[in-house]
Amino acid sequence: MAGEMRRPVQALSRATTILAALALVGLFLILPAAFVFTEALAKGAAFFLGSLAQPETLAAIRLTLIVAAISVGANTIFGLAAAWCIAKFEFSGKSALVTLIDLPFSVSPVIAGLVFVLLFGAQSWLGPVLAGHGLRIVFALPGMVLATIFVTFPFVARQLIPLMREQGIGEEEAALTLGASGLQIFWRVTLPNIRWALLYGVLLCNARAMGEFGAVSVVSGHIPGVTMTMPLQVELLYNNYDLAGAFAVAALLALLALVTLIAKAVLEWRHGSELAVDRPGA
Amino acid sequence: MSVQIRGLTRRYGREAALAGIDLEVGDGELLALLGPSGAGKTTLLRVIAGLDRPDAGTVLIDGRDVRRLSPRERQIGFVFQSYALFRHMNVARNIGFGLSVKPRRERPSRQAIARRVEELLELMQLSGLGRRFPAQLSGGQRQRAALARALAIDPKLLLLDEPFGALDAKVRAELRVWLRDLQHRLRLTTIFVTHDQHEAFQLADRVAILNGGRVERIGTPREIRAHPATPFLAEFLGAADHAIANDRAGPAIKPCDPADPPPECGSLGVAPVAAYSDNLPMDQTVFDYAPPRPSDAAVPAAADRPREPLSATDRPVVSAGELWVVELAAEGLSRFEQDALVSANVIIYDRTLASTVSAALALGGYAEPASDNSAERCLGFVRDGWSVVRVVDRGVADFLAQLRMLALRLSAAGAPEDLPVSALACRGGADPKRIETRLADLDTLPEELKQVGGRAVGFAAFGGSKAALPHAVAFNGLAG
Numbered sequence: 001m002a003g004e005m006r007r008p009v010q011a012l013s014r015a016t017t018i019l020a021a022l023a024l025v026g027l028f029l030i031l032p033a034a035f036v037f038t039e040a041l042a043k044g045a046a047f048f049l050g051s052l053a054q055p056e057t058l059a060a061i062r063l064t065l066i067v068a069a070i071s072v073g074a075n076t077i078f079g080l081a082a083a084w085c086i087a088k089f090e091f092s093g094k095s096a097l098v099t100l101i102d103l104p105f106s107v108s109p110v111i112a113g114l115v116f117v118l119l120f121g122a123q124s125w126l127g128p129v130l131a132g133h134g135l136r137i138v139f140a141l142p143g144m145v146l147a148t149i150f151v152t153f154p155f156v157a158r159q160l161i162p163l164m165r166e167q168g169i170g171e172e173e174a175a176l177t178l179g180a181s182g183l184q185i186f187w188r189v190t191l192p193n194i195r196w197a198l199l200y201g202v203l204l205c206n207a208r209a210m211g212e213f214g215a216v217s218v219v220s221g222h223i224p225g226v227t228m229t230m231p232l233q234v235e236l237l238y239n240n241y242d243l244a245g246a247f248a249v250a251a252l253l254a255l256l257a258l259v260t261l262i263a264k265a266v267l268e269w270r271h272g273s274e275l276a277v278d279r280p281g282a
Numbered sequence: 283m284s285v286q287i288r289g290l291t292r293r294y295g296r297e298a299a300l301a302g303i304d305l306e307v308g309d310g311e312l313l314a315l316l317g318p319s320g321a322g323k324t325t326l327l328r329v330i331a332g333l334d335r336p337d338a339g340t341v342l343i344d345g346r347d348v349r350r351l352s353p354r355e356r357q358i359g360f361v362f363q364s365y366a367l368f369r370h371m372n373v374a375r376n377i378g379f380g381l382s383v384k385p386r387r388e389r390p391s392r393q394a395i396a397r398r399v400e401e402l403l404e405l406m407q408l409s410g411l412g413r414r415f416p417a418q419l420s421g422g423q424r425q426r427a428a429l430a431r432a433l434a435i436d437p438k439l440l441l442l443d444e445p446f447g448a449l450d451a452k453v454r455a456e457l458r459v460w461l462r463d464l465q466h467r468l469r470l471t472t473i474f475v476t477h478d479q480h481e482a483f484q485l486a487d488r489v490a491i492l493n494g495g496r497v498e499r500i501g502t503p504r505e506i507r508a509h510p511a512t513p514f515l516a517e518f519l520g521a522a523d524h525a526i527a528n529d530r531a532g533p534a535i536k537p538c539d540p541a542d543p544p545p546e547c548g549s550l551g552v553a554p555v556a557a558y559s560d561n562l563p564m565d566q567t568v569f570d571y572a573p574p575r576p577s578d579a580a581v582p583a584a585a586d587r588p589r590e591p592l593s594a595t596d597r598p599v600v601s602a603g604e605l606w607v608v609e610l611a612a613e614g615l616s617r618f619e620q621d622a623l624v625s626a627n628v629i630i631y632d633r634t635l636a637s638t639v640s641a642a643l644a645l646g647g648y649a650e651p652a653s654d655n656s657a658e659r660c661l662g663f664v665r666d667g668w669s670v671v672r673v674v675d676r677g678v679a680d681f682l683a684q685l686r687m688l689a690l691r692l693s694a695a696g697a698p699e700d701l702p703v704s705a706l707a708c709r710g711g712a713d714p715k716r717i718e719t720r721l722a723d724l725d726t727l728p729e730e731l732k733q734v735g736g737r738a739v740g741f742a743a744f745g746g747s748k749a750a751l752p753h754a755v756a757f758n759g760l761a762g
Contacts, residue, residue: 170366173333176353177360178380178435188383192370 033254040251043244051248059225060233060249066141067216067229068209071148075205078149079156080198084190086157087164088172098161104153113147113218139221144229147215152208159201160194167193196271200264207260211253283344283438283471284309285330290339292325292495299325300336301495310469312462314486316479321492323475324363327441330473331360343439359437363444365428367416373427374399374412380435402430405464422453429461433468440465442474446481458485483507491515605664606671607688628663628670630656657691 041048051057082101086094104112120127120137130137137143171193175185191198213231220227228236230253237246285307292300299322307313315323328334330341332353341348348356368376375382378395390398403409406426416424425445432440445461446454462485465472476482482489483503490500499506499515506515656672663670672688 170362170364171368173353174360174362174366174368174431175379175383176333177331177356177358178383178431179354179357180379180383181354184383188379189368193368 033258036247036250036254039243039247042247047244048248048251051242051245052252054245056225056228057233057237057245057249060228060230061252063141063144063228064210064230067144067148068206070145071152071209072202072206074145074149075152075156075209076198076202078153079160079201079205082157083160083164086161087167088169101154101157101161104151109147109151109212109214110218112150113215116143116147116150116215116219138219139223139227141227143219144216144227147219148209148212151212151215152205155205155208156198156201159197159204163194163197164190196267200267203260203264203267207257210256285439285471285473286340286342286345287326287330288340288342290326290329290341291337292322292329292334293337298495300329300339303339303492303495303497305490305497305500307471307473310471312465312472312474312485312487314482314489315473315475315492316482316489317477317492317498319477322495323477323492324443325495326492327360327443327473327475330439331358331441332356333360357435357438359432359435359440361425361428361432361440361442361445363447365416365424365448367424367428367431369416372413372415373408373419374403376416376427377402377412377430377434379431398434402434405433406430407460420453421449422457425449425457433470437470440470440472442472444475444477446476446478454481461485604669605660606669608671608673628660628668630660630670630672657688658695660688661692661695661697 052061082097085091086098117138118124120130120143122128122131122138127138135142137146171189172185175189180188211231212229213235216229217232217235220229220232222228222232222236224236230249234246234249234253237243237249285305287303287305290300290303290305291298301322303322303326305313305326315326317323325334329336332348332351336349343356367373368379371379374396378399381390381395381398384390399412403412406429408423408426408430411419411423411427416427419427425448429442429445446457449457458481474485483506486503488500488502489506491498491506493514660670660672
């Protein structure tokens with residue numbers, strides 16, 4: 001009797017749970033995204049494209065792409081190097097390094113930005129020296145790139161460390177005894193083994209780099225057309241009561257996020273076994 | 283390629299993994315590094331390969347100090363315990379890797395690399411598997427692929443770290459024999475690490491026993507077994523290996539001196555040293571034993587054969603130029619089987635019997651698993667004046683089927699009509715009922731043997747009980 005009773009009860013509770021989850025996802029994820037797109041297109045596609053074609057907005061898009069390209073590139077190299085060190089070598093202070101890599105996750109982006117202002121700003125001792133050589137860090141591209149790199153640093157490394165650790169150094173040692181040089185080992189053994197995980201990390205890193213607001217906001221100085229990235233531009237337009245313009249840029253950002261998400265899903269579907277740590281059959 | 287190791291020391295913190303190792307490995311020698319885990323075996327191998335740096339001491343390869351050479355300059359083939367095959371490359375590209383990373387001036391052409399890969403695939407019995415990925419191979423195949431990859435660079439020295447450690451017992455026994463043969467054929471100086479003393483004694487020309495980072499003892503298997511010089515050794519050697527008699531020197535296969543090959547050295551370049559023990563079960567049996575020796579000019583007629591049980595000292599001795607087909611008994615080697623195996627130069631065995639035969643291998647000379655062309659191989663060995671025993675699967679039906687198959691293949695391979703082929707099937711055991719059914723099986727054997735081209739000479743031995751006698755007598759009567 002109890003068993004028969006339990007089954008419908010279980011089914012009911014399962015349905016309730018699923019419904020609750022779906023409702024939450026709909027309310028907090030799908031609804032806002034849909035809202036962004038409907039608002040952006042509320043006045044028609046022509047108006048949407050027109051808002052994006054504003055010179056300041058175009059400049060913001062360009063700047064975002066530049067900042068993302070540099071910081072993702074840098075973090076790919078840093079992440080690879082860090083993961084390589086941590087996974088393939090034994091040295092003292094290794095666990096401290098692992099903790100440090102996670103630091104950007106735990107530090108508020110605003111504080112991260114502030115650190116760069118304090119370090120390179122006009123009030124710091126380093127800023128005037130650099131300014132004397134014609135180098136502007138804060139309120140210019142270099143500062144924004146530095147802040148973005150800081151915030152997005154863990155993404156690539158985090159993705160690679162567990163995989164490379166699990167793979168060990170056996171294949172690299174085998175390649176070494178077979179006469180391969182360091183570069184040959186990297187390009188022909190190490191990189192192919194981690195390529196999908198690396199791409200996955202790069203995608204995540206890129207999504208975050210394009211969407212970063214807090215740290216970039218602090219170091220940017222909000223100079224329209226010069227140091228405004230897309231997230232900053234959204235805020236500026238919104239504060240200027242240009243709602244349609246704000247939503248147009250926001251929709252573009254959301255679209256980038258969606259593309260990343262789809263690429264990520266495709267990767268997981270095609271190469272899921274090479275992204276995870278425990279890989280069957282290997 | 284010879285190796286001299288002098289005063290090699292390697293410390294990890296306070297632990298000394300190597301505490302002053304002195305070792306010499308001769309050209310073409312197969313040396314086993316044997317010892318309990320933590321003895322420093324793998325560390326020693328890694329230091330020789332250059333994957334680990336010694337704190338003190340030197341490694342001389344052909345008299346040249348290799349301390350300053352990086353692993354990639356040493357040209358040493360290294361087979362890792364986990365094989366470390368490149369998981370994203372197929373087998374062919376794995377094997378060709380060492381050639382494809384050579385500097386452009388020395389790099390062979392794409393076609394030349396492909397040819398070499400094909401050769402190695404064939405040598406390693408991996409033909410047709412070149413396009414598979416490592417994850418799609420069995421353990422034994424991976425092991426052979428890793429070996430092929432190491433051999434592709436024409437190494438001067440081959441290092442194997444627990445080459446059979448990750449394989450199950452059956453595959454291990456097969457690969458061991460295969461590797462021993464390969465090593466002797468290539469005459470490649472080889473050092474392998476193992477913690478399995480049976481493996482070490484079976485394979486190696488010399489065995490170095492390591493303990494606590496030192497060489498406890500080095501010598502031929504026979505020397506070490508005969509005089510375990512230290513208490514550690516006596517304990518270490520005594521702890522295992524009751525599978526085969528323990529008072530016997532280990533099986534020894536000596537590579538022949540190619541400049542001056544002794545007469546018993548056949549095409550394999552291996553001189554068999556047979557040694558065996560009587561400490562096996564079934565020595566309390568009554569045998570009816572009537573060996574029709576095909577080499578004897580006057581084989582007595584069946585009626586003239588001795589009818590009374592013979593003493594156990596009458597052993598089937600396989601003479602030069604004979605081919606025997608032996609069926610292994612289920613309960614382990616019988617006395618007769620042992621004798622047949624011991625007196626053979628070559629044992630060809632069925633794959634399914636690898637684990638049983640691994641014990642038999644220790645008794646005989648050279649052994650190899652049966653393959654599609656084993657009839658040709660048998661014939662080749664016989665023509666070279668070797669005595670060959672082909673061990674077949676147990677069960678009379680199987681035995682007969684294999685005999686017939688072998689006969690067909692032999693005549694296809696051009697065997698002479700009067701090639702002496704003997705068949706040995708042993709029947710015994712303690713359970714009278716089982717013996718009864720098995721003997722009944724056997725009654726049909728002689729007729730079958732006659733059908734095998736008239737070349738086979740029936741031959742049976744019985745163990746266990748006197749109830750076997752009438753069957754045996756009848757069998758031998760028919761077989762003649």
